[in-house]
Amino acid sequence: MPSSPTNETLPADAPVRFETPIRFDTKVALVIRADLAVWQKLNVAAFLATGIAAAAPDALGEEYVDGAGRRYGRMLGQPMLIFAADGGQLRAVRDAALERGLTLVPYVAAMFGTGHDAANRAAFRAEDPDAPDLVGLALRGPKKAIDKTVKGLTLHG
Secondary structure, three states: HHHOOOHHHHOOOOOOOOOOOOOOOEEEEEEOOOOHHHHHHHHHHHHHHHHHHHOHHHHHHHOOOOOOOOOOOOOOOEEEEEEEEEEHHHHHHHHHHHOOOOOEEEEEEEHHHHOHHHHHHHHHHHOOOOOOEEEEEEEEEEEHHHHHOOOOEEEOO
């Protein structure tokens, strides 16, 4: 991950500059089942993003500091693309991601009925390992491998 100046190196009154876009060696993609209710899509996307952050702490950027010097939490330091898929496409993406050794974070439909992490993991473990009822996946890995894995999917709209 490219480095950038820390907040401590910038004066509080420093002008905001937008620099040339950074090229990343890795890519993050969220693949969400298209037929979910909006609240479910948002919930799945949020949980999947936390999974990528946990699996790749090196992908986190620096903390945010506002103009008054108040500190805020860190976020992933690179963009995430969100794709739409049906159940069959999700399973195909999962299979391709496993074959390519990509970081993979799953979310299955049964998790909508749970209320905490241990129950989520139990619900996931109870799924058929060859045909889980996937509603979302997060992937992170080399750019070209991610592009091949999500080829044919459209960005979520």
